[in-house]
Amino acid sequence: MSKDLPLFYVPELNSERFQYLVGDEATHGIRVLRLEVDDEILITDGRGRMSSGVIASKSKRSLDFELLEDLEPEHKEPGFHLAIAPTKNMDRLEFCVEKCIEIGLGKLSLVICQNSERRQVRVDRLQKIAISAMKQSRAAFLPDISEPLPISDFISHERSEDLFIAHCRTGEREFLKSNSSPACLLIGPEGDFTESEIEEAVANGAKPVHLGPKRLRTETAAIVGCTLMNL
Secondary structure, rough: OHHHHHHHEEEOOOOOEEEEEHHHHHHHHHHHHHOOOOEEEEEEEOOOOOOEEEEEEOOOOOEEEEEEEEOOOOOOOOOOOEEOOOOOOOHHHHHHHHHHHHHOOOEEEEEEEOOOOOOOOOOOHHHHHHHHHHHHOOOOOOOOOOOEEHHHHHHOOOOOOOOEEEOOOOOOOOOOOOOOOOEEEEOOOOOOOOOOOOOHHOOOOOOEEOOOOOOOOOOHHHHHHHHHHHH
């Protein structure tokens, strides 16, 4: 797979020979990349499919392409699930989401905690950032991003993945290490989880962990945790 070819996200990608780019993807191809007929491109549906194609025709608002062949994705689907309390500053959360997806993120959940300073999040904005990060990292899997929900509701859900909770309070905690099986890491707000939230998580199977000797910002902790889980 050529690393020089531009990658486009087409969620409706199918087996038809001729398909098209519209919306933001078409705008990027026409106005930014200035693609012309016969230029080669890569296309992904965000669900693991990666294909090559060539521009067949163009207009002011759309690009038609001919589907050539399916390719083997460079990266496997990430098994890491991040559950994070949104930061007060949205720029920090957006930066965190971008970097975690570039590193390797399979799913993102937003949890509201007692100490949360932000309870409303524009998930549509995060989804656009996720698409951009997926393309930047040449990945074929777009992480699912869920609407914010109370941490108690999130913790009580049945899951097949291992659950870890990173916190700065006293008590026995292990250093977070790479996990061979699917795993979810809980990262709290700037004021950390409360004792009762930690106790509830542990009661529901979560393992307390730390990310090193220093106290980290929420977004930094998430990026460090994501990196450790992808080693």
